[in-house]
Amino acid sequence: MSFQQNLQSKLQGHLSQIDGRFANVKLLDQFETNTKLPRSYAVIGFVGFYLLLTFLNIGGIGQLLSNIAGFVIPGYLSLKALNTATKDDDEDLLIYWVVFAVLNIVEFWSKTILYWVPFYWLIKTGFLLYLSLPQFGGAKFIYYSFLKPVTDKHLFHESKPASKVN
Structure with a gap:
C-alpha cells in the first residue's frame, strides 16, 4: 500500500x-x-x-469564542454529570472549574499577555479544550501538578495558634 x-x-x-x-x-x-x-x-x-x-479575532470576537469554548463544553458535561450516579465525573468537572477560575483571574490581572503573546485567543481556546475534554485530562494534570501543592501549603494548613485551641 x-x-x-x-x-x-x-x-x-x-x-x-x-x-x-x-x-x-x-x-x-x-x-x-x-x-x-x-x-x-x-x-x-x-x-x-x-x-x-x-x-x-476580528472585532474582538476571539475572546468571545474562546470563552464559549471554555463554558459550553464543560457546562454541557457538567449538566450530564449531575444526572449520573457516579461521582468520578463530578470530581473531574469540579477540578476543571477551579482551574478555569484561576486561569481567568490570572488573565484579568495580567492583560499584558494579550499584547505579548501572538494569537493569544487561539492558544487559550486550544488550552481550554485540553483542560475540558475528558480524553486529555488536562485540568487534573494542572490541578495536581500546580494548584494542589500551592493550596495545600498556603490555604489548608493548620496554624500553630489554631492547633492549640483544642
Missing part, C-alpha cells in the same frame, strides 16, 4: 468516527440530506471556521 493510500485510509477511518459520533444530531441529518455530503464535512467545516474566527 502506498503512502497516499495509507493516508487516505486513515482519513476515511477518522471521518467515519466523526460520522458515528454525531449520528443522532438532527441538524446534521438535514445537512446530509440536502448536500449529499457526509456529516463529518459539516463538523470539520464548523470547527475550522470557528478556529479561523478565533485566530483572526
